[in-house]
Amino acid sequence: MSIIKYYYHRGKIDDLIVKHHQFSRLKNAFITNPHFKWRDESTGYLSHHLQVAFFGKSGYGKSSTVNSFFGDSILKTSDIEACTRRCETLDFELSKDCYLSLADFPGIGESEYRDKEYLQMYASFLSYSTAVVYVLRADQRDLTVDLSAYSTIFPNTEDKKKVIFALNCCDKIEPVNRNCSVEPSDEQIRNIEIKVKSIVDLFNPVNPIVPYSAATGWNMNNLANEIVQKISTSQGVVLK
Ligand SMILES: Nc1nc2c(ncn2[C@@H]2O[C@H](COP(=O)(O)OP(=O)(O)OP(=O)(O)O)[C@@H](O)[C@H]2O)c(=O)[nH]1
Numbered sequence: 330m331s332i333i334k335y336y337y338h339r340g341k342i343d344d345l346i347v348k349h350h351q352f353s354r355l356k357n358a359f360i361t362n363p364h365f366k367w368r369d370e371s372t373g374y375l376s377h378h379l380q381v382a383f384f385g386k387s388g389y390g391k392s393s394t395v396n397s398f399f400g401d402s403i404l405k406t407s408d409i410e411a412c413t414r415r416c417e418t419l420d421f422e423l424s425k426d427c428y429l430s431l432a433d434f435p436g437i438g439e440s441e442y443r444d445k446e447y448l449q450m451y452a453s454f455l456s457y458s459t460a461v462v463y464v465l466r467a468d469q470r471d472l473t474v475d476l477s478a479y480s481t482i483f484p485n486t487e488d489k490k491k492v493i494f495a496l497n498c499c500d501k502i503e504p505v506n507r508n509c510s511v512e513p514s515d516e517q518i519r520n521i522e523i524k525v526k527s528i529v530d531l532f533n534p535v536n537p538i539v540p541y542s543a544a545t546g547w548n549m550n551n552l553a554n555e556i557v558q559k560i561s562t563s564q565g566v567v568l569k
């Protein structure tokens with residue numbers, strides 16, 4: 330089966346390092362894993378991708394997170410309606426024909442019909458991904474869809490090892506700070522810790538959960554660090 334992703338941007342890894350120095354560890358990376366090979370349908374160009382997939386519910390900020398890493402609103406986002414409809418990537422060259430690929434996906438939870446299609450899409454991209462950032466929201470409580478999706482998409486431990494739970498919208502956790510400060514208040518930090526613990530109890534994740542805010546940029550460096558850490562332990566990836 331051929332799977333298709335749409336290139337939105339192709340640049341250099343330095344474009345990401347400017348904001349998040351953690352990505353510099355990937356510079357000059359060399360990829361030997363055959364699963365990470367991609368062919369451009371229109372040009373025939375063959376390249377290797379360290380793909381980081383962004384999964385999760387619609388409206389939880391997957392596209393906003395990729396935009397925040399990039400430092401510009403390149404991917405479409407929406408306050409109101411489900412937005413992303415296909416796999417769209419931003420690729421950053423690491424070495425000759427090797428790229429870090431931030432792959433944004435459509436969100437689940439919109440309708441049963443769409444979920445079926447999107448969960449299949451997630452599953453088919455999984456083996457081509459070095460890491461999966463599964464986005465949750467700090468200001469939401471209903472995790473039913475996420476629990477069901479987690480067990481469907483990642484049936485075994487090897488798959489679960491790829492997943493980094495990323496708790497977005499920490500700026501919106503109560504008591505909301507009206508001063509528009511980037512740093513959460515002490516009370517918010519306490520509530521974020523409680524929220525993180527509840528997610529650990531429910532999902533029993535392999536990797537640490539990263540709370541952050543794509544809107545303010547708070548703790549995005551930590552998310553970058555976890556992504557790079559995950560990639561560095563991936564089979565068939567040599568960091569120099
Ligand atoms: N306050 C706040 N709002 C955020 C944050 N991240 C995203 N948003 C908002 O949440 C809404 C949805 O964000 P998107 O990035 O479009 O969400 P998505 O997960 O890509 O949604 P789909 O493409 O439908 O799957 C937008 O209005 C964003 O501005 C955040 O950290 N804090």
Ligand SMILES: [Mg+2]
Nearest residue numbers: 391392412413
């Ligand atoms: Mg989106």
